[in-house]
Amino acid sequence: WFNKSEFIPPDAIFALTAKFQADSSPQKVNLGQGTYRDADAKPWVLPSVNLAREALLTRGLQHEYLPILGLQSFREGTAKIVLGSELFDKRATQIATCQSLSGTGALHLAGLLLRATQNKQPTVYIPEPTWSNHHQVFKSLGFPCESFKYYDYETKSLDIDSYYNMLKQAEPNSVVILHACAHNPTGCDPTKEQWREIAQVMKARELFPLFDAAYLGFNSGDYDEDAFPIRLFMGEMDMEAGVCISFAKNMGLYGERVGCFLLGTKDEQGAVNLQSMLEMLQRSEVSNPPGFGAKIASEVLGNDSLKEQWFQDMETMSSRIRAMRAALYDNLIASGAPGSWDHLIQQSGMFGFLGLSLDVVLRLRDEYHIYMADNSRISIAGLNTGNVEYVARSITECLRD
Ligand code: LMR
Numbered sequence: 001w002f003n004k005s006e007f008i009p010p011d012a013i014f015a016l017t018a019k020f021q022a023d024s025s026p027q028k029v030n031l032g033q034g035t036y037r038d039a040d041a042k043p044w045v046l047p048s049v050n051l052a053r054e055a056l057l058t059r060g061l062q063h064e065y066l067p068i069l070g071l072q073s074f075r076e077g078t079a080k081i082v083l084g085s086e087l088f089d090k091r092a093t094q095i096a097t098c099q100s101l102s103g104t105g106a107l108h109l110a111g112l113l114l115r116a117t118q119n120k121q122p123t124v125y126i127p128e129p130t131w132s133n134h135h136q137v138f139k140s141l142g143f144p145c146e147s148f149k150y151y152d153y154e155t156k157s158l159d160i161d162s163y164y165n166m167l168k169q170a171e172p173n174s175v176v177i178l179h180a181c182a183h184n185p186t187g188c189d190p191t192k193e194q195w196r197e198i199a200q201v202m203k204a205r206e207l208f209p210l211f212d213a214a215y216l217g218f219n220s221g222d223y224d225e226d227a228f229p230i231r232l233f234m235g236e237m238d239m240e241a242g243v244c245i246s247f248a249k250n251m252g253l254y255g256e257r258v259g260c261f262l263l264g265t266k267d268e269q270g271a272v273n274l275q276s277m278l279e280m281l282q283r284s285e286v287s288n289p290p291g292f293g294a295k296i297a298s299e300v301l302g303n304d305s306l307k308e309q310w311f312q313d314m315e316t317m318s319s320r321i322r323a324m325r326a327a328l329y330d331n332l333i334a335s336g337a338p339g340s341w342d343h344l345i346q347q348s349g350m351f352g353f354l355g356l357s358l359d360v361v362l363r364l365r366d367e368y369h370i371y372m373a374d375n376s377r378i379s380i381a382g383l384n385t386g387n388v389e390y391v392a393r394s395i396t397e398c399l400r401d
Pocket of ligand 1: 035
């Protein structure tokens with residue numbers, strides 16, 4: 001049965017983490033996978049998450065099944081925070097939600113739902129570059145996928161004209177993947193004005209917005225600011241939209257797989273029907289979602305003092321990342337790194353998109369034990385005051401040779 005099976009190379013980002021872990025050099029620096037690290041390069045359990053965990057344990061934790069759609073208080077808390085209370089109150093009866101296996105699971109549920117509801121599988125437009133899993137998720141479900149130029153490698157900035165052109169030419173009823181904020185890997189987001197233009201063109205051309213929202217609150221430290229495009233499309237523009245929400249980064253719940261798919265529709269019966277369909281799709285796929293992480297997130301979202309602590313935690317993470325971005329920039333300039341590095345401080349979010357050649361990336365990995373993705377994306381959280389000068393100096397040395 002299986003004699004035609006081919007070997008699939010390991011996922012590049014996970015393989016990079018494994019390589020880093022196997023490196024015995026005391027100098028090694030992990031700038032690969034997007035996971036937050038504290039100033040000592042250690043994983044960080046958010047204080048708000050610790051408090052929520054303690055409260056759950058004190059009350060007594062059981063391990064029964066969750067409902068198929070997931071924990072109701074988590075789904076509602078998620079919809080409220082993503083939409084903001086005003087929009088939530090306005091559209092509460094027009095949304096369908098389903099707890100998911102983090103952001104990837106939400107994208108997958110979105111794909112299953114689109115496949116089940118559309119006459120013909122729509123084309124999915126995906127920015128280039130993008131998060132490495134986007135193509136895989138939609139291709140594996142049989143969607144035709146088209147890349148569009150999002151980033152100009154010459155100017156090292158968002159290519160907004162190419163973006164608008166794609167939207168104007170895309171076949172109506174296509175899907176467009178939108179990074180809600182902190183575009184992965186480039187760190188370049190549209191401005192608010194550009195988002196308005198994107199929304200207007202998409203509405204006029206009947207394109208379906210599917211947001212990948214993995215960094216809300218983690219990008220700027222201000223949740224409302226980061227959720228701006230979602231609220232613009234579903235509020236001011238009154239559009240149907242899908243939102244794939246992850247709590248991996250902004251609550252540090254990576255391995256617990258806490259996420260939610262939210263669909264904003266136009267009518268109440270539509271929302272009921274679509275939610276029933278999500279329930280059926282979820283049942284056939286994972287039966288019911290995992291409980292522990294969702295209970296933690298629900299506790300944080302539903303308790304004012306824990307929520308306040310969480311906002312502070314997101315500010316702690318995003319401000320440390322901002323400080324390290326600036327420190328890398330300063331050290332690159334101080335060590336005389338050739339070229340301009342302004343792009344680095346114009347970007348935002350977890351990643352820096354350095355613009356180094358593959359040769360330099362591999363040399364940094366092999367000779368200097370500095371690990372970054374092949375496209376020279378760095379997870380800035382891997383930098384700290386103990387290694388940033390070394391990283392900058394090493395980049396400078398490689399570029400000079
Ligand atoms: C990343 O982009 O490094 C993270 O989102 C981790 C992943 O799953 O790829």
